[in-house]
Amino acid sequence: MIEEDPGVPEAGTYAVDYRDGSVGQVMGCEGGLVQLRPLGGGREWDCPPESVGEAPAGDVLRERVRRLNRERRLP
Incomplete structure (x- = not known):
């Protein structure tokens, strides 16, 4: 389980994928x-697990703003 690995953020928190910088919400651990x-x-x-870490609040906010801006541009 994720909660047992201290290096992996808990389900429901926000994390960054260090491989490409993508920010997402941790949903769980499978396989x-x-x-x-x-x-x-x-x-x-x-x-x-070694490529994921807790996302800084600024990164989460930046990603939310990008998403909102994309949605506003859609017809």
Whole structure:
């Protein structure tokens, strides 16, 4: 379980995938991989535990603003 690994953020918190800088919400752990979901919803992706860490509040805010800006541009 995620909660047993002190290096992996808890389910429900926000994390950054260090491989590409993507920010997502930790949904759980499956098959030894951490499952992250984009902040605006969408398809989850898997991330190795060693490549995920707690997302700084500024990164979470920046990602939310990007999502809102994208939504406003849609017709």
